[in-house]
Amino acid sequence: MLSADFVIATAVAYVGLLFVLAYLGDRRARAKPRSWLNSPAVYTLSISVYCTSWTFYGAVGNAARSGLEFLTIYLGPTIVFVGWYFLLRRLVRISHIYRITSVADLLSSRFGKSSRLGVLVTCIAVIGIAPYIALQLKAVTSSIQAVAGSSEFGQGSLKGIDDVGLALGVAAGMALFTILFGTRHVDAKEQHHGVVAAIAFEAVVKLTALVAVGVFVLFIGGGFEGIFSQAAAKGVVVDTSSSFDSRWLTTLTLSIAAIVCLPRQFQVTVVENSDENHLRVAGWAFPAYMLLMSVFILPIAIYGLAVMPEGSNPDMFALTLPLAAGQNGLALFAFIGGFSSATSMIILESIALSIMVSNHIIMPLVLRFSPPEYGDGQGVSRVLLVARRFSIMLILSLGFFYFFFTRDSDALAPIGLISFTAIAQFFPAPLAAIFWKEASLKAVSSAILLGFVTWAWCCFLPSFDSVSPAVSQLLQDGPWGISWLRPEAMFGLEGWDPLAHAAFWSLSVNILTLTIGSLLTTPSALERIQATAFVDVFRRPNLPQRAFAPGSATANDLYFVAERVLGEQRAAALFDSAARDSGVDPIGFEPTPEFVGRLERELSGSIGAASAHVMLSKVVAGSDVSLEEMMQMADEAQQVIEYSQQLEKTSAELRLTAQKLEDANAQLRQLDSQKDEFLSQVSHEVRTPMTSIRSFSEILLDTDALDATQRQRFVATIHQESLRLTKLLDEILDLSALERGERNWQSQPVDADAVLDRALSVCDALLREKGMRVDHGQRAGRTMVAGDPDRLCQVFINIISNAVRYNDATDPMVRITSAVRSGNFVVEVADNGPGIGKSERKLIFEKFSRGQRGAIDQTGAGLGLAISRQIVKRMNGTLDLAPSPLPGACFRLRLPIIRR
Amino acid sequence: MADRRKIVGRMFVLTAGGLLLLVPPLVHVFNHDFTVFGVPQIVFYLFGVWLALIVGTAVLTSRLPPERPANGAEGEG
Numbered sequence: 001m002l003s004a005d006f007v008i009a010t011a012v013a014y015v016g017l018l019f020v021l022a023y024l025g026d027r028r029a030r031a032k033p034r035s036w037l038n039s040p041a042v043y044t045l046s047i048s049v050y051c052t053s054w055t056f057y058g059a060v061g062n063a064a065r066s067g068l069e070f071l072t073i074y075l076g077p078t079i080v081f082v083g084w085y086f087l088l089r090r091l092v093r094i095s096h097i098y099r100i101t102s103v104a105d106l107l108s109s110r111f112g113k114s115s116r117l118g119v120l121v122t123c124i125a126v127i128g129i130a131p132y133i134a135l136q137l138k139a140v141t142s143s144i145q146a147v148a149g150s151s152e153f154g155q156g157s158l159k160g161i162d163d164v165g166l167a168l169g170v171a172a173g174m175a176l177f178t179i180l181f182g183t184r185h186v187d188a189k190e191q192h193h194g195v196v197a198a199i200a201f202e203a204v205v206k207l208t209a210l211v212a213v214g215v216f217v218l219f220i221g222g223g224f225e226g227i228f229s230q231a232a233a234k235g236v237v238v239d240t241s242s243s244f245d246s247r248w249l250t251t252l253t254l255s256i257a258a259i260v261c262l263p264r265q266f267q268v269t270v271v272e273n274s275d276e277n278h279l280r281v282a283g284w285a286f287p288a289y290m291l292l293m294s295v296f297i298l299p300i301a302i303y304g305l306a307v308m309p310e311g312s313n314p315d316m317f318a319l320t321l322p323l324a325a326g327q328n329g330l331a332l333f334a335f336i337g338g339f340s341s342a343t344s345m346i347i348l349e350s351i352a353l354s355i356m357v358s359n360h361i362i363m364p365l366v367l368r369f370s371p372p373e374y375g376d377g378q379g380v381s382r383v384l385l386v387a388r389r390f391s392i393m394l395i396l397s398l399g400f401f402y403f404f405f406t407r408d409s410d411a412l413a414p415i416g417l418i419s420f421t422a423i424a425q426f427f428p429a430p431l432a433a434i435f436w437k438e439a440s441l442k443a444v445s446s447a448i449l450l451g452f453v454t455w456a457w458c459c460f461l462p463s464f465d466s467v468s469p470a471v472s473q474l475l476q477d478g479p480w481g482i483s484w485l486r487p488e489a490m491f492g493l494e495g496w497d498p499l500a501h502a503a504f505w506s507l508s509v510n511i512l513t514l515t516i517g518s519l520l521t522t523p524s525a526l527e528r529i530q531a532t533a534f535v536d537v538f539r540r541p542n543l544p545q546r547a548f549a550p551g552s553a554t555a556n557d558l559y560f561v562a563e564r565v566l567g568e569q570r571a572a573a574l575f576d577s578a579a580r581d582s583g584v585d586p587i588g589f590e591p592t593p594e595f596v597g598r599l600e601r602e603l604s605g606s607i608g609a610a611s612a613h614v615m616l617s618k619v620v621a622g623s624d625v626s627l628e629e630m631m632q633m634a635d636e637a638q639q640v641i642e643y644s645q646q647l648e649k650t651s652a653e654l655r656l657t658a659q660k661l662e663d664a665n666a667q668l669r670q671l672d673s674q675k676d677e678f679l680s681q682v683s684h685e686v687r688t689p690m691t692s693i694r695s696f697s698e699i700l701l702d703t704d705a706l707d708a709t710q711r712q713r714f715v716a717t718i719h720q721e722s723l724r725l726t727k728l729l730d731e732i733l734d735l736s737a738l739e740r741g742e743r744n745w746q747s748q749p750v751d752a753d754a755v756l757d758r759a760l761s762v763c764d765a766l767l768r769e770k771g772m773r774v775d776h777g778q779r780a781g782r783t784m785v786a787g788d789p790d791r792l793c794q795v796f797i798n799i800i801s802n803a804v805r806y807n808d809a810t811d812p813m814v815r816i817t818s819a820v821r822s823g824n825f826v827v828e829v830a831d832n833g834p835g836i837g838k839s840e841r842k843l844i845f846e847k848f849s850r851g852q853r854g855a856i857d858q859t860g861a862g863l864g865l866a867i868s869r870q871i872v873k874r875m876n877g878t879l880d881l882a883p884s885p886l887p888g889a890c891f892r893l894r895l896p897i898i899r900r
Numbered sequence: 901m902a903d904r905r906k907i908v909g910r911m912f913v914l915t916a917g918g919l920l921l922l923v924p925p926l927v928h929v930f931n932h933d934f935t936v937f938g939v940p941q942i943v944f945y946l947f948g949v950w951l952a953l954i955v956g957t958a959v960l961t962s963r964l965p966p967e968r969p970a971n972g973a974e975g976e977g
Contacts, residue, residue: 068943075950078954083911083915085908227938240931240933241931241933244928245924252923283958284955284958288954291947291954
């Protein structure tokens with residue numbers, strides 16, 4: 001039989017061991033920052049502070065009472081850690097960059113550095129955690145009593161002390177221990193290496209203890225099969241049919257929220273994390289730890305139910321089973337394991353909560369009611385420490401009072417779930433904070449507040465059912481007899497499990513308020529800045545933190561603030577390094593806005609974002625103005641980006657224009673050379689008749705002895721040549737006028753077929769002279785086109801006269817047809833002349849080009865076809881060569897018909 | 901890094917799939933009224949899924965290329 005005195009002495013000795021461990025851990029961490037203390041294994045073990053005496057004792061009781069439900073408490077966190085990459089990694093990154101110290105700090109920092117939100121979250125956390133602390137006190141008290149039993153010897157000096165007195169003693173001891181442990185000094189980053197080392201050690205102790213008990217039970221019970229069949233024989237079976245109902249879902253959801261939002265879990269997982277890569281190990285190792293813890297819970301519970309006497313407390317099976325088997329050593333080890341799990345939870349939870357209380361409630365008050373000159377340099381640090389010590393006492397007192405009022409309830413797990421439901425009210429807010437930019441301060445604050453009120457009504461209040469007749473009356477009839485407001489049947493939702501009912505209503509109210517409120521409200525400028533910084537943390541990791549205007553604070557003021565919070569040493573180091581970085585003497589150091597931002601982050605690592613912001617605002621002038629300035633800066637940056645994009649666009653346009661210019665230049669050069677060519681051709685064409693005119697006129701001038709006929713002949717030649725010259729010049733003028741489009745041009749409806757007839761009659765004499773036969777083919781009849789009738793006639797005459805002039809056949813003939821084809825009036829003029837050589841086909845429509853074959857008289861200037869083509873073009877038609885039905889050439893003219 | 905994105909995708913599927921396997925209605929599909937070595941079959945199922953999640957995470961994480969420690973060196977320890 002173990003005596004209570006002995007057990008308590010062991011516990012005290014164990015605490016002493018922890019204290020030594022923490023002390024050594026702290027020293028080692030200071031001396032060697034990269035020691036094994038800073039390893040993923042220690043990190044993972046410290047996270048397992050999640051497994052409290054709720055796991056050690058409560059889970060066994062829960063398994064005995066409700067079967068498999070206890071597993072959800074570990075399956076939820078497993079899911080969170082399996083998905084570490086998506087949520088925890090983001091939280092850790094954000095917290096590292098912005099020196100986040102708690103959930104309250106995260107939310108207050110994200111939502112515009114609001115101190116009110118920090119206060120709200122802190123108050124709710126302190127109240128919500130009270131049942132959880134009570135659970136630990138109850139577990140430790142019960143375990144001591146279970147060991148002591150009821151015998152005179154066992155009770156020892158505990159004789160006459162009831163469980164309330166015992167719990168008070170435990171609470172006082174824990175408070176003292178936590179104060180000694182956690183508040184010896186204010187850390188720069190709220191990292192407690194010594195405490196973490198002790199917690200990791202405790203994690204090993206509680207796991208080994210539970211596994212030892214489990215193995216022992218398996219041994220005496222005859223293995224899994226033996227235990228379960230033995231139990232089945234006594235009528236104890238695990239009911240698996242009703243396990244997976246709304247309660248299963250509820251506890252799973254609550255545990256998912258708890259592993260993220262519980263103050264101590266946030267502390268160890270996020271704040272104490274010194275290397276993001278530790279999460280890679282914790283992602284699988286922590287679930288594995290919980291799996292090991294859970295494997296033996298069901299056998300212990302089932303075996304306990306089967307062999308222990310009726311009415312024994314199933315929560316204490318892990319302790320009473322070895323005791324019943326006379327294994328005092330094992331029982332003592334189990335007690336230490338349970339004690340260990342309770343102390344680690346209480347220490348860390350109250351440290352985490354005390355940081356929240358001092359940073360978010362006490363510091364802002366101190367800052368508000370004290371002038372900036374307050375203190376002697378170390379003032380803030382001292383205030384912080386005192387505040388934390390009082391917070392720890394407050395937290396443990398609240399836990400004790402909750403225990404005192406609800407001491408009649410027997411099971412452990414339901415008490416813990418009350419806390420989980422309270423803490424779950426924080427869960428939607430951090431999710432929105434790091435994933436949703438539109439989430440606003442007002443919406444988040446009201447969501448948390450309303451969720452908390454619902455929790456207090458539906459979950460917290462009913463837990464006093466057994467101690468207060470007023471409460472049980474309320475549960476029965478509702479407030480003032482309003483039955484639809486009954487805490488466990490809101491809006492008439494009866495017949496539900498009370499926990500599922502409370503979780504459903506509180507979380508629904510919470511989430512709906514958060515989402516709808518965010519959509520209806522407009523966040524402030526600072527909120528928007530923080531929203532972008534948090535949500536896009538992986539996109540823009542090094543967002544400059546500029547919240548203060550340049551040149552608005554002196555180095556002296558800032559140093560004074562830094563010294564008050566960080567202490568002289570750290571403040572001096574910070575300023576020296578900043579001065580070194582900017583390459584100036586520490587005396588002449590001018591704080592830049594970047595430095596003020598860095599200082600704010602350092603300060604918020606000690607006193608929280610909201611307090612740090614308030615504190616710096618006191619010495620840095622015009623922080624509101626600087627916010628505007630910051631927005632302006634953001635706008636300017638945006639403008640610069642837009643401007644550079646515009647420049648890029650403009651330069652692309654310029655390139656395009658340059659290309660076009662080059663093309664135009666090339667075209668001009670080509671045209672220039674064409675012009676030169678044209679001029680040389682014209683001069684050549686003019687020169688030939690001019691030469692003959694000059695020579696004949698010289699003969700006439702110089703030679704008197706010319707007979708009349710000869711003279712007559714010469715003059716005729718001169719006349720002929722000048723006619724030819726005039727004609728040439730007329731044609732050139734005509735063509736150039738046509739090409740420039742300057743000529744008076746009348747466009748009117750013309751009967752094209754009639755014009756063709758007119759042209760034929762004009763050419764009649766020419767045809768007769770040549771003795772040429774005209775083959776009149778098919779004719780289109782009256783067809784209207786738009787154009788100038790005289791010009792069109794000119795085109796026809798030109799084509800027909802060409803056919804006459806170049807025809808050297810013995811039986812010359814020309815075939816003229818006209819038709820209407822697909823909306824065009826088409827005229828074809830074919831002859832049986834020599835045709836046009838392939839090489840000439842491209843050239844004949846050019847200026848000064850004449851057919852080489854069959855030309856009888858080369859009197860034309862070679863402009864006829866060029867002019868004709870220009871005219872047809874003006875009439876929107878085409879003139880080209882077509883495959884000839886006769887041996888010679890065939891010209892085809894197309895003109896669009898106007899339907900009239 | 902396409903490789904990284906693929907592994908992150910698998911991690912997401914593992915997380916979401918694990919959650920789905922542990923809640924109704926899927927958990928009912930694997931809940932049958934018989935025992936293995938005297939232990940209800942569903943217990944094996946739950947612990948099996950649990951173990952698979954642990955192993956899956958360990959394997960996927962080991963394949964995930966390490967990230968450069970962001971701010972890890974800054975003022976740590």
